[in-house]
Amino acid sequence: MMMQNIYPSFYKNFKCIANLCEDSCCKDWDIDIDSCTENFYNTVQGSLGDKLHQKLVTDDDGERVFKVENGRCPFWNRDMLCDIFIGIGEEHLSETCAKFPxxxxxxxxxxxxxxxxxxxxxxxxxxxxxxxxxxxxxxxxxxxxxxxxxxxxxxxxxxxxxxxxxxxxxxxxxxxxxxxxxxxxxxxxxxxxxxxxxxxxxxxxxxxxxxxxxxxxxxxxxxxxxxxxxxxxxxxxxxxxxxxxxxxxxxxxxxxxxxxxxxxxxxxxxxxxxxxxxxxxxxxxxxxxxxxxxxxxxxxxxxxxxxxxxxxxxxxxxxxxxxxxxxxxxxxxxxxxxxxxx
Ligand code: SF4
Structure with a gap:
């Protein structure tokens, strides 16, 4: 049976405003990393790769996450942009980051x-x-x-x-x-x-x-x-x-x-x-x-x-x-x- 997809009228107008955002999903929350994304991050070389390997940890619930540091995702830079997005591309964001909100x-x-x-x-x-x-x-x-x-x-x-x-x-x-x-x-x-x-x-x-x-x-x-x-x-x-x-x-x-x-x-x-x-x-x-x-x-x-x-x-x-x-x-x-x- 075909899955019927239903949307509210405003759904397709959404576009992330990134560094213009007054709060940001890169703030306050630990970021879940799915296994497919983790597998790719394990292959990344250089300073970004080192940081990815170091920051990916297991939380108290057994989930693989980037933990917030001083209220921020460790990859959210001073210009309020994402170093992963900049370094290896949007297609390599975790499912959580790519889909939210x-x-x-x-x-x-x-x-x-x-x-x-x-x-x-x-x-x-x-x-x-x-x-x-x-x-x-x-x-x-x-x-x-x-x-x-x-x-x-x-x-x-x-x-x-x-x-x-x-x-x-x-x-x-x-x-x-x-x-x-x-x-x-x-x-x-x-x-x-x-x-x-x-x-x-x-x-x-x-x-x-x-x-x-x-x-x-x-x-x-x-x-x-x-x-x-x-x-x-x-x-x-x-x-x-x-x-x-x-x-x-x-x-x-x-x-x-x-x-x-x-x-x-x-x-x-x-x-x-x-x-x-x-x-x-x-x-x-x-x-x-x-x-x-x-x-x-x-x-x-x-x-x-x-x-x-x-x-x-x-x-x-x-x-x-x-x-x-x-x-x-x-x-x-x-x-x-x-x-x-x-
Ligand atoms: S997706 Fe995240 S950064 Fe983009 S507008 Fe929403 S909360 Fe802000």
Whole structure:
């Protein structure tokens, strides 16, 4: 069967801006090196070859990587260009370097292609996109294969969730609350249960979400400082009214990137709860920067959240574990918290 490839409208407009990038994927992250690339690097001679052999190490998870040094890839030079690209050519970049920020997610019979919000240039494209950017997602034609009903159900539920997020007649916090309530019903159906009305929640403070983020693995000191600052000023902060206009693009990206994980996990609520956490943290960061008189571009706040939290396996696992164990993350309590913010 032919694999159907699906792209958002902005995908093909992406072009890496290299040394003009305000963050760079060569910053903060260890770089995974696949075995094919390692085999080639083992053949490289001269000073670049020596450095490649010396810097390629095995990390704690047994992966072969270039480890960051002072927050930078050891091959990212002072002109903010890549010495491997310059020395032996783009075709010899590792898979990770060559593909980022492009993300492919394969399902039975179709592949969804996305860009990562952790790349500033990709984030800019997503923030500038219109409501039809993901129009082709959900256009998958199913052909009666096993699991068709389950996938069709998830695709329909994802489209409905995305439509709820974009219903601008409704305040954004209510839209998020509606998405949670709707997906609680979806989850009941996935569990083989009868959807039941939700009880009233009792949570009215979102501070615990901010606290939790300070306990996470953090790459950059500036991110740690920014989180501390919003905690210190928590009582004076409110998400700014126009923040949702940008955040809804991040939320859409998140839904198209993660909702269908439920094919394997059987859970649609993890991705929804992670969106709520992202909204609280980035919304308050945006409010705090505005309060201090130097509003950071929202692109940078959302892009940094993606890099610090979304792209960290440890942090994503920590979030999901808290959703499982902490009653403050029940759907009822999150809805009560969101409604209290309006
Ligand atoms: S983060 Fe994006 S724009 Fe920046 S260097 Fe990497 S791929 Fe290029």
């Amino acid at each position: 492009r993300v492919k997610v394969d399902y039975s019979g179709f592949r969804e292609n996305l860009l990562s919000f952790a790349c500033p240039e990709a984030a800019r494209l997503m923030l500038a996109s219109d409501d039809s950017a993901y129009a082709d997602f959900g256009s998958v034609e199913k052909n009666g294969a096993d699991g068709e009903d389950y996938m069709s159900f998830l695709l329909k539920a994802r489209s409905r969730t995305a439509a709820m997020l974009l219903d601008r007649e409704v305040p954004f916090e209510y839209r998020l609350a509606d998405c949670l309530e709707f997906n609680a019903q979806v989850q009941a159906i996935l569990n083989g249960e009868e959807p039941a009305p939700l009880k009233a929640g009792v949570q009215n403070s979102c501070r615990f979400i901010l606290d939790m983020h300070t306990e996470f693995e953090i790459m950059s000191e500036r991110w740690r400082e920014a989180l501390k600052c919003i905690l210190n000023n928590a009582d004076a902060l409110e998400v700014r009214p126009d923040f949702a206009r940008d955040f809804e693009k991040f939320a859409l990206y998140y839904i198209y990137r993660y909702y269908l994980e439920a094919v394997n996990s059987g859970d649609v609520l993890y991705s929804m709860k992670r969106i709520v956490c992202a909204y609280i943290v980035t919304g308050w960061l945006d409010a705090d920067f505005a309060r201090k008189g130097y509003p950071l571009p929202r692109m940078r706040i959302l892009q940094r959240y993606s890099k610090e939290v979304e792209h960290s396996y440890e942090n994503t696992e920590a979030l999901n574990a808290r959703f499982d164990s902490d009653p403050r993350f029940s759907i009822e309590n999150l809805i009560a918290m969101l409604e209290d913010m309006v």
